[in-house]
Amino acid sequence: MLDLQKMRNDIDVIDTQIVKLFEERMKICEDVAQFKIETGKPVFDKSREQEKLESLGCKAHNDFNRCGVQELFEQIMSISRKRQYQLLQENGMEEKTGFVKIEDLKKEHATVVFQGVEGAYSFAAMHTFFGEKIKSFHVDTWKDAMKAIKTGRAEFAVLPIENSTAGIVQDIYDLLTEYDHVIVGEQIIPCEHVLMGLPCSSLSDIRTVYSHPQALMQCSEYLEEHRDWQQMEWSNTAAAAKKVADEKDPAQAAIGSRHAAKHFGLTVLEEGIYSNVNNSTRFIIVTREKIYCRDxxxxxxxxxxxxxxxxxxxxxxxxxxxxxxxxxxxxxxxxxxxxxxxxxxxxxxxxxxxxxxxxxxxxxxxxxxxxxxxxx
Amino acid sequence: MLDLQKMRNDIDVIDTQIVKLFEERMKICEDVAQFKIETGKPVFDKSREQEKLESLGCKAHNDFNRCGVQELFEQIMSISRKRQYQLLQENGMEEKTGFVKIEDLKKEHATVVFQGVEGAYSFAAMHTFFGEKIKSFHVDTWKDAMKAIKTGRAEFAVLPIENSTAGIVQDIYDLLTEYDHVIVGEQIIPCEHVLMGLPCSSLSDIRTVYSHPQALMQCSEYLEEHRDWQQMEWSNTAAAAKKVADEKDPAQAAIGSRHAAKHFGLTVLEEGIYSNVNNSTRFIIVTREKIYCRDxxxxxxxxxxxxxxxxxxxxxxxxxxxxxxxxxxxxxxxxxxxxxxxxxxxxxxxxxxxxxxxxxxxxxxxxxxxxxxxxx
CATH class of the missing domain: 3.30.70.260 (ACT domain)
Structure with a gap:
């Protein structure tokens, strides 16, 4: 009968020896790093690592162990290299990334471009990230936003990259490939609708509600309580808010974001009429210069x-x-x-x-x- | 001055010892497998592996080495487990996957459902995979195809999962999640258009060409050589072929796949008028039973x-x-x-x-x- 406890003890003895050898190896790797610092030789020598893996594989006594040994040493060499890069860095020999480290992003007074209309969720993402003290303008397509960065018309662009229920925005990935711009931030905006109307208006005045069909559907539970209101489908939530603001009829209300209400000078008549933490959009902030923040x-x-x-x-x-x-x-x-x-x-x-x-x-x-x- | 050659020799000595210990460890692991075969104990004991990683980490003398040791042993234990599973299998103790191994898929006389119309590219994928001796029918949506499998109306469904230029078909991934069906095959179909007409028709008879707008665009180079032909946009390439077959006018031609021509009894008047190896669609073949082929x-x-x-x-x-x-x-x-x-x-x-x-x-x-x- 095999004794499991004895086998485990034997394994423990072997493992302790492997740990000891690993630490000895790391010590020599530090000396190699010192040598490379003095001579300016590169840390990564792919062909030498390949040769080494070959010869180590040959030391094993069966096919299974040969593969195992090679997998193991691929990792050991990667860990060794990591330590060497650390030491190079401590000696002020940083690897060039082409990126410049900065303390903080300069957000105030920035010129920012966004796709869509003022009051839309991209607009909300922009103001949440940059605050209010910016110059902003909008364009029709995401590509136009990328172009505005390239030509220098804007310093930053705000683009939706992913929605938590619909998935990634494939076009943005393709634009990131096409343009050599750099992501410097991200902003998640939950989809939260409010009911908004004129400042002089109150809930009891409302007869008609404008919004995008999807927003009306999302708020159906709330709208069920107000069956006497007429629901009117509009092209987007921001356009609905603008219509209410422009037409100045106290019987009209719109459903959209709090940012849209603020932007068009409307009052929030009811909040939280749709709030789903599982429906958020992640926006990225893109710029032309290769910069990144210290943190x-x-x-x-x-x-x-x-x-x-x-x-x-x-x-x-x-x-x-x-x-x-x-x-x-x-x-x-x-x-x-x-x-x-x-x-x-x-x-x-x-x-x-x-x-x-x-x-x-x-x-x-x-x-x-x-x-x-x-x-x- | 540090001597690189000496350092490398020292590393080689250590590595040889590690290989030797690794092989000794594997030998004991085989004994452990034998024990597990005799006692029916499971190979993977997560809490024991976690404890082991903790205690090994404590043997290291600095933070960097502690992480390194743990990464290393995570891999060593995974390699050991792999060997134990091999031995269990050699002893006829296969892990249950819930799948049944078969020699070959029974394609002949199968009932197959596809989305779209007869003559479309999904139809081509179906016949390329299954051959001609099948009973097939079509449905309007991919979901309908999944339902037909679930209810047993069809044995197999053919669904497009990815296009080489447009990317994945996200809806199919969601349907694979929703339904508990099994993929048993895949078929890649390159997008290749031919010009087809009535069997009695020849190139000089043609006055009008019907096809989907995208197909007309893809063949624009060829159509440039025939500026006297009127181009008519149609809902899809298979419908265009059907129209030509139905109306029996020798002056009419359609652009679509060779399979559409064959299906509607039309003659290929010109082939290779658009052939882009970089535009292919990958289809999957789905069924209800949990089976997989030996190869x-x-x-x-x-x-x-x-x-x-x-x-x-x-x-x-x-x-x-x-x-x-x-x-x-x-x-x-x-x-x-x-x-x-x-x-x-x-x-x-x-x-x-x-x-x-x-x-x-x-x-x-x-x-x-x-x-x-x-x-x-």
């Missing part, structure tokens, strides 16, 4: 992968072996290349972190067209 | 993750540490749960592989609502 905690990158076995596996191991927490992965097809994808990965970190540098360095050498879309 | 090589799974730091990282490590090559990742928001996602992962493998079992076992214990959508 930025999220990084968005993208890269292309050839249609080869193992390529996605290898690319994600750079995040995992460096202990970087991925929060999102999306893929978009690459135009004119069948079944090849550009992957968009969001992960937690700052461009100054050595784990981040280690991952980006590895990705740059293995994936194609790595882009850092921003750190925010 | 199936691709697995589709999905699972939900809580909005917690590290959850995506942990879930993907099950694929990476088991050497499984992921080919695709998609995410869809979970209804009524803000910013939580269901991830859809395609990876290479067969449900009989021990690496696959190891990964699925780990995922099941860490992610929520793991679903195996099929092995094909």
């Amino acid at each position: 930025a905690r999220k990084i968005s990158v993208s890269y292309e992968l050839p249609h080869e076995s193992g390529s996605l596996y290898n690319s994600l191991s750079h995040f995992i072996y460096n202990g970087l927490n991925m929060t999102k992965i999306e893929s978009r097809p690459i135009m004119e290349r069948n079944w090849e994808y550009r992957f968009f990965v969001d992960f937690e970190g700052n461009l100054s972190d050595s784990a981040v540098k280690n991952a980006l360095r590895g990705l740059r050498s293995e994936a194609q067209n790595l882009r850092v879309h921003g750190n925010y | 199936a090589r691709k697995i589709s799974v999905s699972y939900e993750l809580p909005h917690e730091s590290g959850s995506l990282y942990n879930s993907l490590s099950h694929f990476i540490y088991n050497g499984l090559n992921m080919t695709k990742i998609e995410s869809r928001p979970i209804m009524e749960r803000n910013w939580e996602y269901r991830f859809f992962v395609d990876f290479e493998g067969n449900l009989s592989d021990s690496a696959v079992k190891n990964a699925l076992r780990g995922l099941r214990s860490e992610a929520q609502n793991l679903r195996v959508h099929g092995n094909y």
